[in-house]
Amino acid sequence: MNASQLRYVVRFRGQVQGVGFRANALSQSIGLRVRGFVRNRGDGSVELDVVGSEPDLRELLKRIEESMKGNIDDREIETLPAEERADEFRIRYS
Known part of the structure; x- marks a missing residue:
């Protein structure tokens, strides 16, 4: 793994479920070299782990x-050391 890689865990709150937020996040990742996932959380927030x-x-x-x-x-936003991930960014369904 490249030493210059970081991991962001981001929790978005607001009107973020049921509005295409996860699909939008996936679309916005096109052309970027990111790996990880976006998922809905039980408390109504959306988590991005990338x-x-x-x-x-x-x-x-x-x-x-x-x-x-x-x-x-x-x-x-929580910034953490990078960890191994599959070579893709995807929607994770709970």
Whole structure:
């Protein structure tokens, strides 16, 4: 694994379930070198758990926030050391 890789775990809150948020996140990841998943949480939030370079991770968050700005009330970001992931970004169904 590349040492410059990071892991972001992001929790989005607001009107983020039932509005195509996960599909949008998947679409926004196109062209970026990121791996991980996005999933709905039982508390009504959406969790993004993704590994990539810091510029790609920041770009993904920017794209998601711009495209879903009317739905996001709050977000929390946890930055962690990268871990091995499949070579894809996908929707995880609970």
